[in-house]
Amino acid sequence: MVTRMINGEQTNTEAAATARNGVGTARTTRRTEDKRDMTVRVSATEVNFHYSDGFHALKNINMPLYDRHVTALIGPSGCGKSTFLRCLNRMNEEVDPGCKLGGKISLDGLNIYDGTVDKPELRKRVGMIFQAPNPFGMSIQDNIAFGPRLHGKYGKSELDALVKRCLEQAALWDEVKDKLKASAFSLSGGQKQRLCIARTLATNPEVILMDEPTSALDPASTQKIEEMMETLKREYTIVIVTHNMYQAERISDFTGFFYKGDLVEFGATAQIFTAPQNKQTNDYIKGKFG
Amino acid sequence: MIPVKTLRSPGTSARQGYESFMFAVMGFGALLVVVPMLYIFGTILYRGLGKVLSPGFLTLPPDGAAGGVAPQIAGTVALMVGTMVLALPLGISAAIYLTEYAGRNAFTRAIRMAIVNLAGVPSIVHGLFGLGLFVYFLGAWMDKASGYASLNPPQVFWGRGTLLWGAATLAVLVLPIVITATEEALKTVPRSFREGAMGLGATKWQTIWKVVLPAALPGILTGTILAIGRAAGETAPIIFTAVVGFKTNHAAIPPLYEPVVALPYHLFYVVTELVEATPALQYGTALTLLLIVFGVNLVAIILRTRLRRARKW
Numbered sequence: 001m002v003t004r005m006i007n008g009e010q011t012n013t014e015a016a017a018t019a020r021n022g023v024g025t026a027r028t029t030r031r032t033e034d035k036r037d038m039t040v041r042v043s044a045t046e047v048n049f050h051y052s053d054g055f056h057a058l059k060n061i062n063m064p065l066y067d068r069h070v071t072a073l074i075g076p077s078g079c080g081k082s083t084f085l086r087c088l089n090r091m092n093e094e095v096d097p098g099c100k101l102g103g104k105i106s107l108d109g110l111n112i113y114d115g116t117v118d119k120p121e122l123r124k125r126v127g128m129i130f131q132a133p134n135p136f137g138m139s140i141q142d143n144i145a146f147g148p149r150l151h152g153k154y155g156k157s158e159l160d161a162l163v164k165r166c167l168e169q170a171a172l173w174d175e176v177k178d179k180l181k182a183s184a185f186s187l188s189g190g191q192k193q194r195l196c197i198a199r200t201l202a203t204n205p206e207v208i209l210m211d212e213p214t215s216a217l218d219p220a221s222t223q224k225i226e227e228m229m230e231t232l233k234r235e236y237t238i239v240i241v242t243h244n245m246y247q248a249e250r251i252s253d254f255t256g257f258f259y260k261g262d263l264v265e266f267g268a269t270a271q272i273f274t275a276p277q278n279k280q281t282n283d284y285i286k287g288k289f290g
Numbered sequence: 291m292i293p294v295k296t297l298r299s300p301g302t303s304a305r306q307g308y309e310s311f312m313f314a315v316m317g318f319g320a321l322l323v324v325v326p327m328l329y330i331f332g333t334i335l336y337r338g339l340g341k342v343l344s345p346g347f348l349t350l351p352p353d354g355a356a357g358g359v360a361p362q363i364a365g366t367v368a369l370m371v372g373t374m375v376l377a378l379p380l381g382i383s384a385a386i387y388l389t390e391y392a393g394r395n396a397f398t399r400a401i402r403m404a405i406v407n408l409a410g411v412p413s414i415v416h417g418l419f420g421l422g423l424f425v426y427f428l429g430a431w432m433d434k435a436s437g438y439a440s441l442n443p444p445q446v447f448w449g450r451g452t453l454l455w456g457a458a459t460l461a462v463l464v465l466p467i468v469i470t471a472t473e474e475a476l477k478t479v480p481r482s483f484r485e486g487a488m489g490l491g492a493t494k495w496q497t498i499w500k501v502v503l504p505a506a507l508p509g510i511l512t513g514t515i516l517a518i519g520r521a522a523g524e525t526a527p528i529i530f531t532a533v534v535g536f537k538t539n540h541a542a543i544p545p546l547y548e549p550v551v552a553l554p555y556h557l558f559y560v561v562t563e564l565v566e567a568t569p570a571l572q573y574g575t576a577l578t579l580l581l582i583v584f585g586v587n588l589v590a591i592i593l594r595t596r597l598r599r600a601r602k603w
Binding site: 097200 | 393480481482483484485486487488489490491492493496500501504505
């Protein structure tokens with residue numbers, strides 16, 4: 001497992017090396033240019049999670065999430081990966097108020113389960129993309145402006161610029177620039193999901209959680225979103241839950257394999273997919289179960 | 291040689307006969323529902339349309355057998371608007387509390403039980419309840435507090451049937467319908483909307499106010515308008531709390547603090563008490579009331595179909 005490192009010079013080499021081991025030349029070139037260091041942004045320490053019906057969904061999870069890297073969570077259905085993701089922005093308790101979390105999850109060293117934490121403020125900083133695209137029943141630009149309007153006052157030109165920037169980041173601007181006032185429901189499935197990503201970017205989050213963001217989309221839309229993530233990870237810390245192992249291998253820097261509530265293995269994606277230390281991880285990756 | 295086959299069995303004819311018979315019975319039952327409706331509306335339309343279309347009927351105040359029902363229409367509309375203004379915020383708040391905030395416990399079960407039972411209370415009981423609570427208790431207290439009661443001679447201002455108390459009583463009557471309709475509408479808003487909003491850092495209230503309520507509004511309005519249509523035709527709740535049979539001063543917009551004239555009670559009045567009333571006047575009044583209620587229901591139906599078509603989640 002990679003340990004926390006703060007020294008810039010050493011870190012760049014490390015990140016580049018990680019990337020070079022696992023993936024193709026094109027990406028290696030891009031990787032060597034970026035200036036990401038290995039700061040731990042979010043860290044989970046001995047996290048245990050019980051749903052209100054008593055189901056022990058997460059058992060003693062320890063995991064670091066590195067700043068401006070993509071961490072993929074993989075594992076068979078019901079293994080706890082989505083539950084873990086939803087612990088990171090405290091979404092579980094909205095759906096199941098009786099659930100219980102033990103251990104500690106911290107964002108930049110601050111315990112997000114502390115009693116004084118303002119959950120809306122946390123979720124503003126830790127944005128979330130859901131499996132099914134869920135735009136609101138309003139216009140495209142109002143969808144984007146929804147978050148900013150919640151958190152502050154914006155002038156019209158300011159908001160217009162923000163809408164444009166977020167749609168550009170989400171690679172949707174060219175397709176919708178002439179119909180910003182049209183209903184978000186008029187978009188295709190893939191466009192809706194990119195709109196939801198743009199909507200999340202508009203609140204200026206630091207961490208973005210993605211819960212199987214492409215599982216309801218066609219391959220072309222999936223590819224667009226994966227390409228977008230390549231760019232987004234230069235600015236954002238991304239955690240993605242995926243059922244698609246090729247996707248995890250393509251887009252992530254680190255991978256965690258969950259099985260029956262345990263984090264079986266966590267490490268650099270290149271290592272997990274080429275030389276897994278655990279037999280279960282190996283079997284899952286080779287498609288023997290799941 | 292191929293043997294002759296048939297796709298019938300010895301029991302076929304009997305079975306088919308029974309089948310036709312049963313369909314005939316059920317068709318007759320369905321017809322029986324339509325007949326009274328057509329008969330009632332047909333009779334009233336046939337005998338009242340001439341009066342409704344006669345000059346001045348919809349625009350003039352009553353004048354014995356002549357004149358019209360304009361103040362009664364205004365009174366009925368005012369009662370509907372007042373009912374809506376009172377019942378909508380109250381009913382929506384209650385429904386939001388029940389569906390979005392309250393858990394499932396003994397307290398909410400008791401509230402739901404109360405709502406179901408409130409819906410079953412006969413309308414005359416609502417009328418007497420309104421008389422007791424609004425007119426005798428609240429109205430008399432307001433007269434005392436404002437000093438009207440201690441004038442010489444004592445003045446009765448709020449302690450009598452007024453538009454406000456009629457609307458309040460009707461609001462209590464339709465509250466269960468508004469609450470139930472709102473609850474149903476809130477439940478149809480997908481969870482993903484709520485999660486989406488909260489995932490962007492919206493508080494629970496912001497989520498409800500900015501996302502859930504707008505999405506549920508069509509359903510809420512449809513249910514509420516249907517309820518108001520029902521309230522428009524009610525007589526018993528307003529007899530003691532709001533209406534008089536006859537008035538001389540008619541404001542275009544009836545004031546809240548005055549007794550009103552309204553179509554349902556006016557119909558009762560012209561049929562039982564007004565000696566000069568002609569059948570044409572009686573049927574004309576009935577038709578006007580029916581048209582208002584149908585009109586309100588039509589608005590609800592149009593709203594529902596249009597908004598259903600627009601909804602795409």
